[in-house]
C-alpha cells in the first residue's frame with residue numbers, strides 16, 4: 001500500500017460514534033470509576049485522546065515507536081535537550097534555526113551544556129568536534145535559508161561509533177520527503193507549525209524516537225515540564241497530515257519550476273535549491289530525499305539590502321512574513337528578519353548576504369507565481385537603474 005493510503009487509513013474511525021474525523025476531546029480530566037481506575041486517561045497534560053491519536057499517526061509516518069506533541073517546535077527541541085546533563089556537549093549544524101541557537105546559547109549554556117557549531121556537510125568537521133563529553137549531534141537538513149543538506153546516514157554511523165545520540169530537525173523536508181529514523185537517527189523533531197500543519201494556523205512541535213525507552217524519557221519530560229499540545233491544535237495537525245503528501249508534492253513541483261526560472265534570470269545571482277544540479281549537496285539530497293522541498297532562496301545581482309527590500313515589498317502573491325510551509329506563498333528577507341541578530345560577517349559567511357531572499361513556495365499556480373516574481377524583479381531593476389543613474393550624475397557633478 002502506498003504511504004498516503006496507509007496514512008489516511010491509520011487515522012481510525014471513532015469506535016463509540018462512528019465519527020470519521022478524530023473527535024476533539026476538549027477536556028482536562030476524566031471521571032474515574034474508583035481511585036486509580038480509569039479508561040487510560042486521567043489528566044490531559046499526561047494524556048489526551050486527540051493528542052494521542054496525532055502522536056500515533058506521526059510515530060508511524062516517521063517510522064518510529066514513540067511520539068510526543070508539544071505546544072511549539074521550540075518546546076519539542078527543549079524536551080530533547082532535557083535528556084542531557086550539566087557538562088554534556090552538543091555538536092550542532094552551524095546554520096541552525098535561530099530559535100534553537102537562542103535556546104542553546106541563552107538558556108542551556110547557563111546550565112552547563114555547551115554547543116560546538118560545525119558545517120555538518122563536512123564529516124571530518126563533525127569527527128573533529130566530538131569529545132568525550134559529546135552526547136548529542138544536532139542536525140537540520142535541509143537548513144534555513146541556504147538549504148544545505150547533510151548526509152544523515154553517514155552522520156548516524158559516526159554517532160553510532162561514539163555511542164552518542166543523533167537528532168534531526170526534519171521541519172524543512174517533512175516525513176513525506178525524508179525519514180531520518182530509517183537512516184539511523186535516534187530522534188526526529190518537527191516544527192509542525194510549518195508543513196505538517198500546513199495552513200499557517202497553528203503553532204506546534206513533535207518529537208519522534210526510534211527507541212521506546214528514549215521515547216519514554218521524552219514522554220516523561222512532556223508531562224513533567226508540561227508544554228503539551230492542546231486537543232484542538234492536535235486535531236488541526238491530524239487534518240494537516242491528511243493532505244501532507246498531496247501538498248508536499250505540489251510544493252516541490254512549484255518550487256522546482258520557480259528555481260529553474262530564477263536560475264536563468266539575468267537579475268539573479270545565486271539560486272539555492274537542492275534539486276538544482278549546481279547545488280553543492282545535490283547528490284546527497286537526491287540519495288536521501290524523495291524530492292527537494294518547497295523552499296527556494298536566491299540572491300540578486302544588485303546585492304544590496306535596498307534591492308532585496310524593494311523585491312519583498314513588490315510581490316503581491318508572495319506575502320512578506322516569517323515562517324514557511326503554508327498553502328499560500330511567503331517571501332522573507334533573512335538578513336533583516338530571521339537572521340538579523342547574527343553579526344554581519346558571520347551571516348555573510350553562511351551565505352546570508354544582504355540581498356538573499358527566501359521563498360516559501362505555496363500551492364498557487366506556478367505560472368502565476370512566476371509572473372509575480374517577474375513583475376517584482378522588473379520593479380527592482382528599474383529602481384536600481386534609477387539609483388545608479390543618480391549616482392553617476394552625482395559623480396559627474398563632483
Ligand SMILES: *Cc1c(COP(=O)(O)O)cnc(C)c1O
Pocket residue numbers: 072073074075097099100140144169171172190191192193194203204205
Ligand atoms: C520554525 C522552526 C522551528 C521552531 O518551531 P516553532 O513551532 O516556531 O516553535 C524549529 N526548527 C525549524 C527548522 C523551524 O523552521
